[in-house]
Amino acid sequence: MFRSHYCPCCLSSPFYDLCLNSTVNEKTTEVIKAAFQHAKYPDIEGEKSMSFIGKLKYGLLNLEIHNLSIGKSEFELRENVGIGIDISNVSAVFKGTIKYSYGSALFTVGHSIDFEIESKIDLVINSKLYCGKGKVAADTSDCCLTFHKLKLLLQGDREPGWIKRIFTDIITFTMRLVVKGQICKEINKVADILAEFIQETAEEFLSDGDIRVDIGVTSAPVITSNYIESYHKGLVTYNGSTSVVNASVFNPDQLSEDRSLHFWISDDTLNPLMTAAYDDGRFIRNISGEDLRFLFQKELSAARPELLNKWLSSEEPLLKTWSASVPHLWTTTQGTSVKAVAAVELSSAKQDTPPVLYFETEVEVVVRASYADKNLILNCTAKSLNAYLQEAVEKIGVAKVISYLEPELTALMNEQGLHLFDLINPEVTPQNGYVLIQMDFGFPHHLLVEFLRKTLD
Template identity: 45%
Template sequence: MSWAGRMILGIFRVLLVLVHASAACDFGPFPYRATGIVCRMTKPAALLLNQETSQVIQAAFRNAKFPNITGERSVRLLGKVAYELTNIQVNGLSIEKSDVELKENNAIYIAIKNVTASFKGTLTYGYAGAWFLRLFHSVDFEIESSIDLQLDIKLMCQEEKLVADASDCYLTFHKLTLHLQGDKEPGWLKQLFTDFISFTLKLVLKREVCKEINSLAQMLANFVLDLAANFVRDKDIVVDLSLAADSLIRTGFVESHHKGLVLYKNYSSTLSDSVFSPLLLTESRMIYFWLSEHTFSSLASAAFLDGKLGLTIRGEKLQALFELEDTEAQRKAVQMIFQGTSYNDSVAKVWSLAHPQISLQPEGTVVESLVAVEVSILPAGGEPLVVLYMEKEITVTIQAAYAEKKLILQPLDSRIEFKVFKCPADPSGDDPSVRSFLQNMISVAGISEVTSSIASALTSLMNNKGLNLFDIINPEIITRQGYVIVQLDFDFPHHLLLDFLQKSL
């Protein structure tokens, strides 16, 4: 196929990709209404991440596959001179400076200054003179170069996935010097091949380095998306991070919008009334995460369906709950319930009977749940004997915080309403002391024990996903009506970069 034919075919393929991408990412006139999760990275975060751009660029240079360069030219007296550069490799590389700029509605602009790169390989050349003299030689060569690199990275959407496009890549050569082995070859030969090779070499370096950078950018975007998808997944519970709207690039931040729908086996959620607006977030912190009430409520429903909303309490923890008050009424109630049995021979089970209802308010996260509690004693050699069963509707407001790599859930005011109460020691339910004691115990200590257990389980889950490897600075969890904002600063996640480079290169 001719060069023109290949060019037309290439353009046609590009148009097909663009048409396919635009058709797959038609978000409609009101895209934010389907937005459940938002991530905003501000300029300070971009500057911090840019400090390690040099490692990615160096990886791009070293990982680029440079093809053999061949050429031929007619030279007076010598006839035709043919040459081939083979085994081209990066021999040394250093980067002086890297700058990043966020272009309004355009791209992430990265300027790499003074990339000093040394390439080595083998030069084979031959020429035929007018008297049929044929000479062929091979000599090792080294090329010293000084390059500036400019990248315009665009955030695009393909099949509702975020894609980084770094195809706008420009190399400016300030120096390109060819050294033949030991510089023992004649000066005219060195000058000859420098003139021949220089232009072609610049094109090859630009093509291969820019191709590798674009490939790395896409791989890095996929790596981050896979990392995020894994973080919000727990076995069969999955959060859909498909794009809900086009990404925003402003001079102060980059922002992506995701559906945030929860999928669990045959259960899935839908969202069409999100309250998100970019005006809800500021630019004073490095990273912002905006999460809708719908996403939180759907996660709670999926956790209920998966049987995760249950807790077993025994031994010292159970004893601490029932001995919260050292009063005559407490001792009488405990004696009646346990019938003199040791706490070590007893167990309490707590579980949710229905989907919890989640409401995000300025004062915190309001949780309404119908909960069952069953206390059993375990006689030696006998079957478990239920000594207390109750169902109660609990409404509690919880404030969340994250400190010392742990999630903290602090219950505030609560309201308890008994729906079912069964105690064999008080079958008629006429003794108000037992119910009064239990209501006080649940309000003062029981809810705290449950929220503490949930916080520990969530902390363990997040640490298993690698959150504890991040150096998170002054995180804040702020609830508002219908949504929550998590805002924080961070130090550079070196472990992520190393993990990416090891897996990708």
């Protein structure tokens, strides 16, 4: 059943307790407002036979919405269906122009009047979540508007009472149909755009240069009264090639419900990422100048060879290091182990200078990751090595690599906007064959602003 799920994502009940009652509640209110304001209200024409004035022809033109406010919104997870959304006490003023004429074949009288309609509306949306085109999509066509107030105000209320009475009936009936149809249509459209926007934002976060992660969903999301769980491919693409995964060790029991958001990432996703980064030339580092001299100030158990002393005192010493093999990783409860062959070349920054020393050594490290104060932290231990150069790799080289990786990976994640999220007590827990990332979080306002900007443009 779970064979093709490599990156499950779970929003559990604390998310709804914490966020939907506050932050997401507020954000959804903004989206509903956008739907009301962005809806296109068509001009409406009609006619009605009146016994005392003849045939009445009318048109409702330039209908716009003003002074929109939303009183309260509530959410409910509905098992195997989706999310129920109740929006109550929506207050809005609709403004427009009435053009009308009445009379007979002998004479016709025509007028144009500006009007306002004060309204109070409740909105119920029974959204269904499903898998469409590789993405989690929302169907909000089950949408119902209830009007508790529709009060017509004609221009200054100076027109004859009979005109107001006639148009009160006509306009209120017409407005109920038009507003319901257009608002529900716009909400469904905005829901589609929002689902697309969230998926695209996640895909952008998991991409850099030519390296991307395909997070298309593999099946419809699982919905219970406590959580929503979606399953994603987690396939790495690089320069037109895509990783292949034959099986997944995922089981829903591996996720808990005590945190708001959970990500389950298997070694089958992490290993292709390492391979793509290797092929893209990202595991290469040159060290020189004061940075290099400071690096070799660390005391080691063995004496430093004279060859290294001469090299360090030479003009423009340069240390080049890179991974000479594709790194391989595997995760256990102790952490994520990474094994690779490290190549080190000692030379000079001057051109046409032969290397002083070149060697390769197999390095195996165990890494545990954490995230605090919007910074990635990597705790690393390496196997014990004996010879000076091998000990230098362990105690100097590995530590130096980590000192580069932490800020550069943090910067990469921040480029994708991670620092704009309020991540609360994030935990990275290594398990056998996968890593579980869980946290509480605050919905980022910048995402809503960007979404509304794109939607309303």
